[in-house]
Amino acid sequence: MEMEAAKYIGAGLAIGLGAIGPALGEGIVASKALEAIGRNPEASGKITPLMFVGMAITESTGIYALVVALIILFA
Amino acid sequence: MGLNISLSPEVLFTLGSWPITNTFFWSFFVFLFLIIGAIIWGRNLKMKPGKFQNIIELLVDAAYDFVLTTVGNEKKAKRVFPLILTMFFFVFFCNLLTFIPGQAAVTIQTATGVVPLFRAIIADYGLVFMMTIVAVLIMQIVAIAVSGPLAYLGKFFNFTSPLNFFLGLMDLIGEIAKVISLSFRLFGNIFAGEVLAAVMLFLAPFFIPLPFLFLSILTAVVQPFVFSVLTLVFISMASEAAVVEEKTETIEAIA
Numbered sequence: 105m106e107m108e109a110a111k112y113i114g115a116g117l118a119i120g121l122g123a124i125g126p127a128l129g130e131g132i133v134a135s136k137a138l139e140a141i142g143r144n145p146e147a148s149g150k151i152t153p154l155m156f157v158g159m160a161i162t163e164s165t166g167i168y169a170l171v172v173a174l175i176i177l178f179a
Numbered sequence: 180m181g182l183n184i185s186l187s188p189e190v191l192f193t194l195g196s197w198p199i200t201n202t203f204f205w206s207f208f209v210f211l212f213l214i215i216g217a218i219i220w221g222r223n224l225k226m227k228p229g230k231f232q233n234i235i236e237l238l239v240d241a242a243y244d245f246v247l248t249t250v251g252n253e254k255k256a257k258r259v260f261p262l263i264l265t266m267f268f269f270v271f272f273c274n275l276l277t278f279i280p281g282q283a284a285v286t287i288q289t290a291t292g293v294v295p296l297f298r299a300i301i302a303d304y305g306l307v308f309m310m311t312i313v314a315v316l317i318m319q320i321v322a323i324a325v326s327g328p329l330a331y332l333g334k335f336f337n338f339t340s341p342l343n344f345f346l347g348l349m350d351l352i353g354e355i356a357k358v359i360s361l362s363f364r365l366f367g368n369i370f371a372g373e374v375l376a377a378v379m380l381f382l383a384p385f386f387i388p389l390p391f392l393f394l395s396i397l398t399a400v401v402q403p404f405v406f407s408v409l410t411l412v413f414i415s416m417a418s419e420a421a422v423v424e425e426k427t428e429t430i431e432a433i434a
Contacts, residue, residue: 153404156401156404156405157404157405157408160364160368160401160402160405161364161405161409163364163368164360164363164364164367167363167364167367167368167371168363168367170367170371171363171366171367171370171371174184174186174370174371174374175186178184178185178186
């Protein structure tokens with residue numbers, strides 16, 4: 105296989121497979137946060153920033169995959 | 180015309196043998212802005228606040244309350260609060276600088292070719308890495324100061340049993356991994372936003388990139404928050420380690 109083609113396939117696989125986990129995780133975080141807000145609407149001010157922090161941490165593995173993909177493509 | 184994306188920042192000019200990159204150049208302005216702003220601001224504080232001071236006091240107060248609830252101790256919160264808020268403001272203003280309209284179009288002729296004058300400051304891994312190193316070093320210093328150097332080393336090199344030895348090594352790897360995970364999270368988010376905006380502008384120049392820019396505004400606010408909150412949580416964990424051990428010891432003594 106050509107080196108260039110292998111690079112593109114590798115980058116695509118890296119980000120494609122790497123995005124599955126964080127996507128599921130972020131869905132769970134959002135659904136649980138909304139559930140909690142639905143049960144106790146007064147607490148939404150406290151829950152929302154924590155939800156964003158949790159999402160950003162969940163997202164980090166996806167970001168690692170993205171960084172790896174970008175390094176494969178551009179470095 | 181092709182997409183032009185590079186992982187490393189571009190060198191604008193060299194001072195002697197010291198290359199000045201565009202991110203370094205602009206981060207200097209952010210430093211100057213924050214330092215001069217803080218000095219002027221600190222001199223003009225009034226007991227009876229005006230409108231602007233009121234707003235700032237509200238925000239800083241809310242941030243302080245957040246730190247206080249996370250750390251749970253007035254004395255510790257007062258020590259750690261300036262560092263956390265400075266980190267937040269630095270990253271936040273670096274990100275805001277990215278949204279000045281038209282800056283991406285400005286290029287400059289250098290010795291190595293035409294390079295863009297501007298680049299998102301946080302999209303330079305060197306700067307983010309050094310900032311994370313500072314944060315992780317502070318965590319270690321706090322841990323040493325709280326539990327003492329011997330207890331600190333004993334956490335990583337525990338010879339009481341093979342399992343404890345293995346877990347101690349795992350802790351050591353965990354501390355090193357903190358550097359990578361913290362820095363990659365911040366760098367990756369901002370750099371990904373930049374690449375996404377570039378790709379969208381390349382594919383469809385009008386209107387289509389707008390929602391992606393809104394998304395990167397959200398990232399520009401949330402990521403500095405996450406970075407400083409994680410630093411805060413790690414520091415408060417490091418400062419609590421000894422207390423927990425003392426508690427378990429007293430529980431064992433009672434039992």
